[in-house]
Amino acid sequence: MTATTLVPSAPVASSQISRGLVRALCDVAVLTGRNLVHIAREPLRLSDVTIQPVLFTLLFVYVFGSGVVLPHGGSYTDYAIAGLLAINLTTSAIGTAVGLSDDLGSGVIDRFRTLPMWRPAVLVGRSLSDLLTAAICAAFVAATGLVIGWRPEAGVASAMGGFGLFLLFSYALSWGCACLGMISESAESAQGLGLVILFPLAIVSDALVPTQHMPTVLRVIADWNPVSAVTAACRGLFANPNPSATIHAWPMQHAVLASLLWSVALLAIFAPLATHLYRRRTTD
Amino acid sequence: MTSTLMIEAHGLTKRFGSTVALDGLDLEVPGGAILGVLGPNGAGKTTAVRILTTLSLPDSGSARVAGYDVVREAAAVRGNIGVTAQDATLDGVLTGRQNLVMIGRLSGLRRADARARAIDLLERFDLADAADRVLKGYSGGMRRRLDLAAGLVTRPSVLFLDEPTTGLDPTSRVRMWGVIRELVADGVTLLLTTQTLDEPTSSPTGSWSSITAG
Structure with missing residues (x-):
């Protein structure tokens, strides 16, 4: 028979807490690794962070770029890359919803639930493997940009800061998408729901066109859209043309701070919500 | 007992x-x-x-x-406890070995122990030859045996x-x-x-x- 021995002393208690933390991190690492094996086995799953960013970058730069005149001049290609990071990273966050929805439909979650593991590791592991795919996505956009003439005028550290802001935002957004995955009946509906929410979020922003000439309502929405804040901050850090810098809305005047606040706020809301929805979804 | x-x-x-x-x-x-x-x-x-x-x-x-x-x-x-559910609850994209090692790790076994245990169980259930094949390619009987092995990882x-x-x-x-x-x-x-x-x-x-x- 198993018997638990209780040793009522504080050092034991704290070592148990740290052992619990190590176990939790270990569970997260195991599940992140599992998701990466999935990616390695089915590389076509990565098309939305490899082929799509290349395609979007070329299409938007050459189609939109031929018609958009920036308010204060500058090259559309230089302007567009930060926006394309926004469009691609925002829409590829849907992958989190789809991946979780797939898992929930497959029965593997039931197996995990009978194991003495840290339960939220399923969500955290997913968010980390999706952060890696977001980094791949960003690299493809940047590489395509460099090929067609995009040049960040800022130093390397500043430019890396721009990518960092985007990855943080993408990470926060993937927790929001985790919530969508939890309320969707299937991977297909998760994909559909994700697109309906994230596509407008990505488009009604300063990502592809300056907001100056949008109708008033759209302009206000766009100027306060978190996607705009991250894009404007990134343009600033890349030292690329950033027409939003002359807009008086607070997030456009403090784009870096605004994008950090948005990311932290999204995480603070959606990480606990996703955990709650996961518990609810997996309890019957 | x-x-x-x-x-x-x-x-x-x-x-x-x-x-x-x-x-x-x-x-x-x-x-x-x-x-x-x-x-x-x-x-x-x-x-x-x-x-x-x-x-x-x-x-x-x-x-x-x-x-x-x-x-x-x-x-x-x-x-x-160990559980073998009626529905398949293993990861179809992983190999048999990867599934058992993952379950061992999530149950708190160290990496080396989880690997050794996986090898033991694969041999015991006559799955050693299929250890590194992706689960999707397993027959129904093989899947069932792996399901049972999965329930035994932690003894x-x-x-x-x-x-x-x-x-x-x-x-x-x-x-x-x-x-x-x-x-x-x-x-x-x-x-x-x-x-x-x-x-x-x-x-x-x-x-x-x-x-x-x-």
């Missing part, structure tokens, strides 16, 4: 909407014993197993597994097998009963469900309890 009860349930009830899936189930399984739960489809066998393995919460009644309450001490229960003291022979061909069935007999000989407490006692000669001896539609 002691005569301590390893599985006990009192008045377990579970409803899904207006459907009563389980209506006051009582069970007592002493350590090292085997209990077969017999009943037709929809009788609540899977619901009972899901409650006892902490996957489902009972509407009323209580249950203890390995001495722990399945609701209040669910984590401790999970540390003591649990209590094992739940939900319809372990369903969907298997006669040869695989005989083989599965052989494995089950070995487990019982090792002293594992076992609860298994089946629709029919179709292999009475090869089924292990133990107590059988029937469960009828709620």
Whole structure:
């Protein structure tokens, strides 16, 4: 028979807490690794962070770029890359919803639930493997940009800061998408729901066109859209043309701070919500 | 073994909407014993197993597994049980070995121990040759055996097998009963469900309890 021995002393208690933390991190690492094996086995799953960013970058730069005149001049290609990071990273966050929805439909979650593991590791592991795919996505956009003439005028550290802001935002957004995955009946509906929410979020922003000439309502929405804040901050850090810098809305005047606040706020809301929805979804 | 009860349930009830899936189930399984739960489809066998393995919460009644309450001490229960569910619950994209190592790691085994345990189990279940094949390519019988191996990774003291022979061909069935007999000989407490006692000669001896539609 198993018997638990209780040793009522504080050092034991704290070592148990740290052992619990190590176990939790270990569970997260195991599940992140599992998701990466999935990616390695089915590389076509990565098309939305490899082929799509290349395609979007070329299409938007050459189609939109031929018609958009920036308010204060500058090259559309230089302007567009930060926006394309926004469009691609925002829409590829849907992958989190789809991946979780797939898992929930497959029965593997039931197996995990009978194991003495840290339960939220399923969500955290997913968010980390999706952060890696977001980094791949960003690299493809940047590489395509460099090929067609995009040049960040800022130093390397500043430019890396721009990518960092985007990855943080993408990470926060993937927790929001985790919530969508939890309320969707299937991977297909998760994909559909994700697109309906994230596509407008990505488009009604300063990502592809300056907001100056949008109708008033759209302009206000766009100027306060978190996607705009991250894009404007990134343009600033890349030292690329950033027409939003002359807009008086607070997030456009403090784009870096605004994008950090948005990311932290999204995480603070959606990480606990996703955990709650996961518990609810997996309890019957 | 002691005569301590390893599985006990009192008045377990579970409803899904207006459907009563389980209506006051009582069970007592002493350590090292085997209990077969017999009943037709929809009788609540899977619901009972899901409650006892902490996957489902009972509407009323209580249950203890390995001495722990399945609701209040669910984590401790999970540390003591192995489960082979009726539906496939392994990762179809991973190989057999990767599945077992993952389960070992998530159960708290160190990497080297999880790997060694996976090799042991793959050999024991005659899956060594298929160890590095992706699970999607396994036959039904192989999948079932891997499912059972997955339930044994942590050398649990209590094992739940939900319809372990369903969907298997006669040869695989005989083989599965052989494995089950070995487990019982090792002293594992076992609860298994089946629709029919179709292999009475090869089924292990133990107590059988029937469960009828709620």
